[in-house]
Amino acid sequence: MSRSKALQAYTIVRLLLAPLMLWTIVTVVFLLLRATPGDPVDAILGPKAPEEVKNAMREQLGLGKPLWLQYLNYLGDLLRFDLGTSLTTRGQTVWEIIQQYFPATVEIAVCSMIVALVVGIGVGTLSAGRPNSGWDVFGRLFGIITYALPAFWMGMIVQLVFAVQLQWFPLGTRFPITQTPPAGPTGLYTIDSLLSLNFGQFFTSLYHLALPSLTLGILISGIFERIVRVNLKQTLLADYVEAARARGIPESKIIISHALKNAMIPVITVMGLTLAALLGGAILTEVTFSWPGLANRLYEAISLRDYPTVQGIVVFFAAIVVMASILIDILNAFIDPRIRY
Template sequence: MSRSRALQYYVLSRLLLAPLMIWTITTVIFLLLRATPGDPIDSLLGPRAPESAKAELRASLGLDAPLWLQYLRYMGSLLRFDLGTSLASQGQSVWEIIQQHFPATMELAIFSMLVSVVVGVSVGALAASKPNTPIDVGGRLFGIFTYAVPMYWFGMLLQLVFAVQLRWFPLGTRYPLRMAAPQGPTGLYVVDSLLHANFEQFFTSLYYLALPSLTLGLLLSGIFERMVRVNLKQTLKADYVEAARARGIPESRIVVAHALKNALIPVITVLGLTFASLLGGAILTEVTFSWPGLANRLYSAISLRDYPVVQGIMVFFSVIVALASILIDILNAYIDPRIRY
């Protein structure tokens, strides 16, 4: 089989598996929501509402139908790209909720990823280039700490120190209420303020974004630190590295220009999947910092037993993760032909 034909076959197989993955996630979410205790009708009307009112609302929402019929109706709506309407937001569609809150999650994920990559790769490369030294030990401790520490605890600690005690950063919002938020096509405040050349809004957006993105980025940097450190240590033992040293090339140039480039190849997979998980799993970060993103809105919907919103947001996130997984697999297959066999 030729290289191009093998790559085409691999890409096709991954594309065919994506709908199965999304369908499985959707089905599991549908069943788990209805298996957990609680009634969305009680959340909407309160437990003391008359039973007749509860029954009427349950019938109007289709929640009185058998479980299999609810599932078929839901899957039929998904095939029409209809994610439903919120039960608790006065008829607001799930697509409107996603459009309203997703840009905040995207902005937080982008800047958190930048912080995690820069810090993780730098610390990992420095630790690997100084093996069996205090710097190497410090790098390992950094990776263990950032990987193991609970996000909510670390986030509250940083807020207590830098926002409450030192008053260096703001709390509990994405943009000051007394100022008009940036408006633009992307919904990303940093980008839209740059598009309008409004540097006051740009720096204000960065200021309010700094503490949440630093918190999440530092905790994620441990993943990249450990991967870069391990791979770079192995790469520095390769024959071509020894040959470069024999030619008198400075060690810093060997690490940066030769070894680090090859050591970063396995990081591509983790980079893509970590970014996808940031978009879909930053609930603790957004709740801890009261960040008005889609993950925080998902948390509220779970608390209110808002079935359509929970299901719609989870389907949206699962599609993002599936697409990111496919793109990363294709990129790895293109870089390393052994993956296709």
């Protein structure tokens, strides 16, 4: 089989598996929500509401129907790309909630990923390029500590020190409440402020992004540091690297121009899946920093037993992760022919 046909066959198989993965996630979420204790009607009306009023609302919301019928109706709505209507926000659709809150999640996820890549690849390269040195020891400790620290605990400590004690950064806001936030087509404050050439709003947006994105970025940078350090060390032992050294090529050029490129192949997979997970909602980070993103909104919906909102946001996040996984698999298959055979 030729290379192009093998890649096409691999791509088709991955695309055919995507609906099965989404259907499995949808089914699990649907059943788990209804298996957990609590009643969304009580969350809406309160536990002291008359029973006849509660029963009327259950019928209105379709919660009085048999479970299998609710499931089939939900699948039918999903096939029409209808994620439902929130039970707790007065008729707001789940798509409107996603449109309102998702840009904040994208902004913190992208900024955190940039920090993670810069710090992780930088520390990993320095550590691998100087084996058995102080940098190597620092790289090992950095990777272990950042990977082990809980995000919610680190977020609280960072806020306590830098926002409360030192007052270097704002606390719990995306933009000052006394100012008008940037308006634009993307909903991303940094991008919309640049599009309107309002650099004051741009730097204000970055200032509010700094603390949560630096915290989350440094915590996940340990993943990239470990991968880069391990793979770069193995690559530096390859024959072509020894041949480059024999030709008198400087060590820094060997690392950057030759070894690092090959060591970065596994990083592509981890980078794509990590970004998908961040876009899928770093719930602990958003809740800890009171960041008004979609993951924080999901947490509120879970607390209020808002079935349609929880199901819709989880399906949206799951679709992001599945699509990212497929794209990464296809990219890896294109780069490395061994994956296709």
